[in-house]
Amino acid sequence: MKIGILTSGGDCPGLNAVIRGAVLKGVISHDTEFVGFRWGWKGVVEGDFTSITRHDVRGLSKQGGTILGSSRTNPFEGEHGGPENIQRMLDENGIEAIIAIGGEGTLAAAQRLTDAGLRIIGVPKTIDNDLAATDYSFGFETAVEIATEAIDRLRTTAESHNRCMVLEVMGRHVGWIALHSGMAGGAHAILIPEQPMGIEEICHYVDSVRERGRAPLIVVAEGFKLDTMEEAHSHLGLDAFNRPRLGGIAEKLAPMIEERTGIESRHTVLGHIQRGGAPSAYDRVLATRLGMHAVDAAYDGAWGSMVTLRGTDIETVSIAEAVGSLNRVPQHRYDEAKILFG
Amino acid sequence: MKIGILTSGGDCPGLNAVIRGAVLKGVISHDTEFVGFRWGWKGVVEGDFTSITRHDVRGLSKQGGTILGSSRTNPFEGEHGGPENIQRMLDENGIEAIIAIGGEGTLAAAQRLTDAGLRIIGVPKTIDNDLAATDYSFGFETAVEIATEAIDRLRTTAESHNRCMVLEVMGRHVGWIALHSGMAGGAHAILIPEQPMGIEEICHYVDSVRERGRAPLIVVAEGFKLDTMEEAHSHLGLDAFNRPRLGGIAEKLAPMIEERTGIESRHTVLGHIQRGGAPSAYDRVLATRLGMHAVDAAYDGAWGSMVTLRGTDIETVSIAEAVGSLNRVPQHRYDEAKILFG
C-alpha cells in the first residue's frame, strides 16, 4: 500500500514520533510506501507531497515540531479542495490511504471525507488533552512538564520578593494542563475554563496563603473566565471600542489581585514554549505507538476510525463518535485539586 | 483519626508526594492527625515516629527520596515485631490506622497484619512497574525519563566513535523501564527478563545496524538473562569458583558483542541515579492522588485494600488480590517494540 501522512493544526511535541512510528511499522511489517503531504491539508489540496523513507525518520522521535510542516487549511475549501478533487489527486499518484494527524477540526474533516468515500485513518492531536475519546493525547504530558518546571522556578522568585505570581498556561476549552501542572507544582489556586470563579474567591486564596507567610502562586488556563468578566473590564476603565489588545487572562488577573489584596503581583505567559522542543519519554512512547497502530488500522481497512489510548492499550474508535465530545475536567478531579488550594 | 505513615523498601521518586497528598487531604478534609514512622516497618516495630503537620509537607511534592527514611525491616521479625506487639504500640500512642507505602514485600506484610486485625491501607511503590493491579506506579515514569535522557546522550558519543553502546537500566523481574526508554530513545535492541535471547540474535541486530552505517545502541534490563548464560560464562573462561564479582549484565554483554562482531563496545550502568531526584510532573500528580485516596480509603474503613491507577481514575483493590500478580511486559507490547529493532 502507498500511504500519505499529514500533520495539521497547531504543532505539538510528538508529531514526528507519530510519523516515525507509522513509517517504521509500515516499512518493516507491510512493506508500505509512504509519502508526506506538506503543510497539512494544504499539501493534499495542492498535491504537494514528498516520499518518506526509513532513513528519513532516523532519530526523529526526540525531535520537536513536524518535518512535514503544518497549517490550518480546510480541505473542503479552495479551487482544488473537496472530496472529488482530492480523490483524483490520490488516484493520479497511486496514494491509497491517508493518515491524518490533527485536532478536532482535522478529525471532523477526515470524517466528512471518509463519508464521501476517501480512505482515512485519524490520529488525535491535542496538546490541551481535550478529546474525550482518548485517555491522554501525546504532547500533553510534555506541556505539563514544561509548565511544572516554570512553576518550580517562579516559586523561588515569588518567595524571595514576597510576591503573588500568576502563570498562564495553555487550555482554551479545558483546564488539564493547568490542573496537572498546578497539582505537580503545588499551586495555591488553579483556574480553568470549566470552573469560572469570581475575583473575590481568588483573592481569598491569595490572602489565606499570605497569612501562612508564603508567596501565592496561581496557575490559570488561557480559557479561564472570571465570573464577572464584564464588570472586571469596566473596572479597569476600558471600553469595548478602545481595546487595541487586552492581553491574556494572567495579564488581567495580576493587577486585579494586587489592587484588591495589596500584594505585589506579577504575571508570566508560557506561550509557544509549551509547544516546541523534544517530547518527554512518555509522549514519545505514546506517539510512536499511535503511529504504529494507525498503520495497522489502515491495513484493517478501518476507514473513518482513529487510534486512542485506553488505560495502557491503543484502541480504535470511530471518528464520528469521538469528535464533538469535549474532555472536560470532571468535578471530582477539580475538587481533588481544590484540597491543595489556599 | 490519627494515622501513621511509613515508606518501605528501595526509594522511588514520588514517595514524598504521596506523603504530602495524604497529609493535606487528611488535615483539610477530615482534620486528621498524622505521624510518620521512621525507616519503614523499623519505626513501627520500635515505636519510633514523629508528628507530621501541614507545614512539614510544604514544597514536598518535587523533592526526591522520603523524609521518613526507608529500610527493609520485616514487621514480623524481632523482639517487638508481630501483630500483637504492633497493635499494642499503636494503642498506646492512639494511632488508629497505618498507610503503608511500599513494594510487594510491604504489601504482603500489610495483608498479613490486616488479617491479624490491624487497620492498614496500602500504597503500591514499584519503580520497575511490576504490580499488575495498577496501570502505572509512581516513580516509573521518572526512571524512564532519566534512562531516555541517558540514551539520547549515549547515542551521540556512539555515533562519533562508531561504537556499540550497552545501557543497563533497572528491571529485576520485568522490563518496563527498558521497553519504554528503549522505544523513546530509539534503541536498536531492548533486552528484558520476560524475553531471554541468545547472544547470536543480539549480534544479528548489532550487525544489521552497523550495515546501515549507524552505531548500535542496546538497552538491557538488569534482570535480562541470555538464553545460553552458562555457556557464555564458560566462554569467558570464568568458573563458578573464581568469580569475585562478575558485575551486571551490561558489563557481560559488551565484551561478548565486541568479540563476536568486532565492533568496539562499551557499557554504562545507570544504577542509583534512576532512583533519586525530583519526580516528573506525571509522577507528582499520580503520587499526590494516590496519597489523597489512601486517606479516603482509611475513612471508608477499607482495611487491607490498596489504591491503584486504572485508566485515569484512582481505584481501590484488595491487597490480597493484588499481590503476587506480576505485571510482565506482554508479548504484543514486545512485538510492537521489536519492529524498531536492528
Place this chain on the structure above:
Amino acid sequence: MKIGILTSGGDCPGLNAVIRGAVLKGVISHDTEFVGFRWGWKGVVEGDFTSITRHDVRGLSKQGGTILGSSRTNPFEGEHGGPENIQRMLDENGIEAIIAIGGEGTLAAAQRLTDAGLRIIGVPKTIDNDLAATDYSFGFETAVEIATEAIDRLRTTAESHNRCMVLEVMGRHVGWIALHSGMAGGAHAILIPEQPMGIEEICHYVDSVRERGRAPLIVVAEGFKLDTMEEAHSHLGLDAFNRPRLGGIAEKLAPMIEERTGIESRHTVLGHIQRGGAPSAYDRVLATRLGMHAVDAAYDGAWGSMVTLRGTDIETVSIAEAVGSLNRVPQHRYDEAKILFG
C-alpha cells in the same frame, strides 16, 4: 567575629549559594557567628535579623531565590535609616560587619555607608552581567541556559508553522543574556541595548532567513530600542496619551515584522522564569567561591571592597572603582555574533 548578611534587589539564581559559602567558610575557618537580615536593607534599618547556623545552609547551594528575602529598600531613607542609626543597631547587637549581596544600587549604598565608617564587604549580584568589575556574575549563566532552552523549543514550533518568532529576554542596559543565548541557540538576529537598529535592517535579516527556507528566530533584550522608536509608535496609531500599557519590545516588534515582511510573527516574553529555580553548576561554584572570599575579605578588613571573578580567580576590588562602570557588550563581540545573523 559576628557578621550580618543581606540580599538586596531583584533575585538571582545563586544568592543562597553565596550565603552558604560565606557561612561554611566563616564557621569552619574562623568560628564566625552569622546573622541574616530579613528583606535586604529593610532588615538592617529595622533591626530585623535572625541567626544563621551551619545547619541552616544545608543543601542550600542548589536552591533558587534567597532564604533571607529581598527588597529594594534604600538604607539611607526612613526614620531609622542612615549610617548613624545603622551603626547603633549593629553595636547594640554586637554585629561587627555586613556582607551585602546586591546590584549597583546596593553596592553604591554600601560604598557610602563604608565612607561613613561602617564595615561592609560587597558581593556583586547582577543577572544581566552588567558590572564591568567582574568577568561574570552568578545567575547570568543560569539565565542564559534557560533562554537557550527556550530558543531550542521555539525553533521547532517556528519551523513547523513557517513563522517568525521573537523572544524577549532580560537585559535592561546591556545585552549579554541575548548575546550568549542567541549565539548558543543559533538566533538569526540578536537585538541589544548597545546596538540600536532600525526595523528595516531587522526585516532584512528576517527576509534573508526566509529565502533560505527557514523560520526566522530573533532574540531581543528587554532594553533594546529601535532606531526609529517614535515613528514606530505613531505607525501603530497609538499616541502617547492613550497607551494604558504598550508591553515589552518583543510584543512591539512581532506585528511590525509581520506587517513589513508578510511573515506570520509571534512573540514570547521569558520574564520571571529567568530569575528563579536551581542555579546551574557554573553559578553554584562561582557563588560559593564569592561567598567564601567575602568572608576572607572581612577578616582582612578590606572594608569597602567587593569580590569579583577575573579569569578563574576570585579577587577583591574597591567598590568605589567598580561601581558606575557598565559592562557593555563590546563592538567586537557583537560583530562576532553578527556573523551568525540572517
Place this chain on the structure above:
Amino acid sequence: MKIGILTSGGDCPGLNAVIRGAVLKGVISHDTEFVGFRWGWKGVVEGDFTSITRHDVRGLSKQGGTILGSSRTNPFEGEHGGPENIQRMLDENGIEAIIAIGGEGTLAAAQRLTDAGLRIIGVPKTIDNDLAATDYSFGFETAVEIATEAIDRLRTTAESHNRCMVLEVMGRHVGWIALHSGMAGGAHAILIPEQPMGIEEICHYVDSVRERGRAPLIVVAEGFKLDTMEEAHSHLGLDAFNRPRLGGIAEKLAPMIEERTGIESRHTVLGHIQRGGAPSAYDRVLATRLGMHAVDAAYDGAWGSMVTLRGTDIETVSIAEAVGSLNRVPQHRYDEAKILFG
C-alpha cells in the same frame, strides 16, 4: 582558501559547535571553502574527506558528538602517514590548511606537522579541562552540569536509605570535573588525582557526616589514587595476577568504606553519559567562538598556534608552548573546596 577540519580523540560536547562556528565565519567573512576529514587523522592519512557547506552546519551547535567522526589514529603512522604524504594529499586536493580539533596528542602531532611545513591551526579539546593554556575548554562545563545533576539525584536516595554514595566522574590526570561538581552538589569529600589521600582520612569525613545525621556523598575522579593503593588491593585479597578486571576507583572505594565505617555504601560510575548529548549554552558559546577565531588565525597565517580562552577573550598561543603544561587543580582551589568536606 580551502580549509580542512578534523576532530580527533574522545568526543566532547561542543565539537559540532566548533565546526559550525568555523564554517559560518569562513563562508561569510572570507568566502572560505571547507572540507571535513572523516574519523580524525585517519581521514587525513587516507584522503577521506567530504565538503561542508553552510547548509550542513544548520542547527549543529546544540548537537552532541561530531558529524565528522573521531578516532585515535596517529598521523605519523601507517603507509600513507607522515608530513610528506599528508602534504601531497593536501596539494592534490587543493586543501591549503587544516583546523585540528583535539586533545594533547592531536595538538602535539599538529605541532610536529607544522614544524615539517604543514599549515595547521589547533583547537584544544579536553573534557577534563587539563590544558593550562586555556582558562576553560569546551565540554568541561557540560560534564560538570551532568555530574552535578547526578549528585543532586544521588543525594536524595542516599538520605532515604542512610547510605554512603560514591560517584565516579571523569578526570584521568586532573580533578576539575570532580572539584566543580563536588562543590556545586555539596559533596562531603572530593577525591582528585592531584591529591592522593588515605582511606583513613576518607573514612574520617564519612564518619563526621554520619555523626551530623546525614548521608555521606563522595565524588571521586577516575584518576584518583589512594595513598596506600597497593595495601588496599592486598586487603581485598586480590593479587596482581588474578585480577581479570578490578573496575574503577569508585567500585574499589565503596566496599572499603563500608568495611571500615560499617555504613552501607554504594558506587555509581557516570562514564560515557558525561561525553554525549547537547552541550550547555556556556559550551556552545565558547566552542562557537573558538571555531570562529581558528579561521581568523588561519587567515592571519598563524600556523602552529591554537585558540584559547583567557578571561572573556579568545586569544592565540603557540601550540609548542601550550602542550605539555598540565592544568592541575592548584592547592588553593583544593583547600577552598576542602572547607566544605565532612
